[in-house]
Amino acid sequence: MLNKIVETKKLEVENLILSENEEVKRYSLLKALCNTNRNLGLIAEVKKASPSKGVIKDNFEPLSIAKEYEQANADSLSVLTDEQYFKGHPTYLTQIKKKVNIPVLRKDFIISTKQIEQSKRIGADAILLIAAILERNQLHEFYLESYEKGMECLVEVHSIEDIEKVLSTFSPEILGINNRNLKTFETNIDHTIEIVKQLPEDLFVVSESGISTASDLKKLEGFANAILVGETLMRAPTPQLGIKTLFGESANETSTFA
């Protein structure tokens, strides 16, 4: 699937016309996650659909979801901007950036410096860099370029091979460990724990994908610094209830919406 997505991205990048630069106030993702008032920082994802689950949210209103996440004290947001596989759009991110005051991560499949420039222009505070789809040197170059343009990076790994690829070249400020097996689409949060055991201690780690219950969070405490959650929050009756339930802040703390 990842290969298919990358092939689609190559065509998109060839035809990409850059929009005008949006003047926005930038926020630090790392600072927001470090300053969380919960045991784990939260990146709440605005996600209509996915390759593994199809459409997750029918009446999808990205701006109102983002505002509700902010009201529920999410530390930051992730906005899917991929159109073909996730039914997202770059304009969703810009709309959200103009109305919320927490950092916004652009969740897409970045394979070209043109997309880094696009991310800056649409107003992203941070971008996702996926180790599995970039060459070792390219990954570092994209990382540096992004910071030069005033955006942070969430550097995402899926495997020990990815870890070796990243850490042999540089030490990212924010490391994402994705719990999704990209061949089977299955998620397993033990994956974060297994990988973290093999990492230097001082890395700031975000556990991503398949996080759905308060007990998942308890399990991750001490291994991850923050979590990135999409489907569970999108399937909750309201984003606010989703966050409260996940963090055990409501009477309904054992249930899952995913």
Ligand SMILES: O=C(O)c1ccccc1NCC(=O)[C@H](O)[C@H](O)COP(=O)(O)O
């Ligand atoms: O979500 C998918 O099906 C998917 C398939 C192929 C590549 C990436 C995919 N997801 C991107 C993500 O990393 C998730 O949107 C994110 O971690 C949130 O996951 P979840 O909480 O399980 O929705």
